[in-house]
Amino acid sequence: MKAICDFTKIPLFQTNGQSFEYPACFLPMLGKAFVQHIVEYVERSGIHEVMIFLSQHADELEQLIGDGERWGITITYSLLKKSAKVSDRVASSEAIGENELFLFCNSLQLPFFLKEHLLKPMRFSDEKTGRDLLWKVCTKNDLTEGAKQELQETKVFSLDVRSANAYLDSLHKILARKGEGLIMMGKEIREGVWAGPGTKISPTATIVAPVYLGSQVNIGSQAIVGPDSEIGNGCIIDTESSVINSSVLAGSYIGKNLYIQGCLVNQNRILKAELDTVYTATDDVLFSSVEKSIPKENTFKSPLLSRLLALVLGLATCPIYALLIVIQAVEGKKPLHSVTIIPIPQKTSSENLFKPYAKKIRILRDRSETQGILFKHLLWHLIPGFWTIAWGKSRFFGTPLKTTEEYEHLTKDWQGLYLQSKPGIIAEADILYSRYPNEEMLFASEMYYRVMDTPGYNAKLLVRYFRLLFSRRNDQA
Structure with missing residues (x-):
């Protein structure tokens, strides 16, 4: 069986005001980009031939995923114009037979299906909300809009990164060990706390499980991290700051005495999920450099x-x-x-x-x-x-x-x-x-x-x- 991956639509989180300039499918989950978990889950389902259709962020996606050799699968890429439809390209593809079953998936949702679900045509929906996940086992003819309702519906547990709230909710599910089949980076140093190599935690810091800490993370004295939080590679959480139910993306610095809850943080941009609003930190440390005045004179003097x-x-x-x-x-x-x-x-x-x-x-x-x-x-x-x-x-x-x-x-x-x-x-x-x-x-x-x-x-x-x-x-x- 083949997998057809429609990775052509890679949205940014559109919020009230500014956009959160981070492609949704690249958001981290257990130390890996969400889209990488999708490819790995497809491989563990027994599929060894993957066709990926790209449009936005094509170079970054191809560099991240590669040719599939590390997973023992074959991955091929096709670049589409924004106006082109994946269904049209699949319908005209000679690499796929007219009655051949294949798995059709996207980059923003991940259903946890069973191998036996791949044996007959069906579409997957979320077991809790009933929302169509836009993943299906089908043939070329089933990709047409009118054929959608003809496929058998199968409700499954799923992850979702279409919005900030959906992403944080999915992060909570995985940290709580709901759903199986994702490969986690790092080591579980105690129950519900994972940490990558080189991570340093102050003896006076408090880590409240479940928490995922990437590699080379530094947690300062009297800081509080968790529960339901992921701290990306190379992040620094400074003294007496708190990060709760949040995701701090790689290379971000959380200054002293800050309280972060229900947020995504990417360097100096903070997305408050509940309010669906992006803030840009503009103080002396986390600032928007374009607008901040720069000294007119070189005031540097070596002591x-x-x-x-x-x-x-x-x-x-x-x-x-x-x-x-x-x-x-x-x-x-x-x-x-x-x-x-x-x-x-x-x-x-x-x-x-x-x-x-x-x-x-x-x-x-x-x-x-x-x-x-x-x-x-x-x-x-x-x-x-x-x-x-x-x-x-x-x-x-x-x-x-x-x-x-x-x-x-x-x-x-x-x-x-x-x-x-x-x-x-x-x-x-x-x-x-x-x-x-x-x-x-x-x-x-x-x-x-x-x-x-x-x-x-x-x-x-x-x-x-x-x-x-x-x-x-x-x-x-």
Whole structure:
């Protein structure tokens, strides 16, 4: 049997006012995008040939799902124009016989059917509401609008992401272990609490089951998380904040003393499900960068004590610096290569936010080459960086400079955050995450550091940095 997946309609949540700019089928559930659960459930039903029709977000969907090799199935893709109908393409397809039964599904709902349901034509509806789930076992002729009522109706348990309320309700169902067949990422550390690798929970934090915590999540002191909540990869829940019956999407930062209930949070956008309204946080940390004024003058000054310390360390490590240049030459690389970066903070305004000043600098290696190993960071970034600090162009701790390509790929809000940040050789993410962070994790860590940036906190980071240098983090160095 084949599965025909109509993934052409990928809506955003349309609310009263702004839209929540996150495609519904990509919403996380147990650490995976909802649409990935659909493909996996289809495979576990015994179907090994899947035809997926795409229109919106085609590249992202194909990259996420892949060719099916990891599940041992064959997946083919067809790109349709917005005006085209999947039923018309299926009807004209020679790959499907006239009387061949196939499973027809969509990207916004997932019925939990049995294998025996695939043996004869039927359509699936929700067991509680009776709503048609638009999934059916049928032939080409059954896809016509007039044939809908001719199919036998089968009521089943289902999940739904067509609205924020439906998504949070589905999340509650799965966390309560209703429905079977979904593969969960992470480990159950205690009854009803799942956590991915690298997640850190303060001893004074309260986790109320059921809760799913992704990888590299940090829960601050006296924070409360749960019940019925999912915290995405790389998120930071700061001190004394509460997250209840909510989903915090990957790379989001929940600041201090905040109360989140019945919401979806995506970085600085908050969707209140009950009110069907989206809010954009606009304070000094969670802000809309396009509208926020940016300092007209570059007010960055590296502390004199830091510059003197960096000068001493730079002189002391000159032999190591010279050795690194020799290693570059031996490996066939340029001792120093040029990159174009966006210096910070910028002398700019919101009108020319998208055309910031750029300049070329010379570096030994890109940050991504160290892959989160602090010993390599020490050698290839901190030791050469002593001279940058001594010249007053950077601090020990702050935001790493981004290349023009990296800057262009940032969201508008992240661009505004970056342009107002202070440059530093050691970033919060270098210490916070046990592996090289993705973009979502970097955003959360930079938001967090912006709040915590004080001399006392930087001193703690320094201690943690050197402690981690001799930990398992560097086994791969």
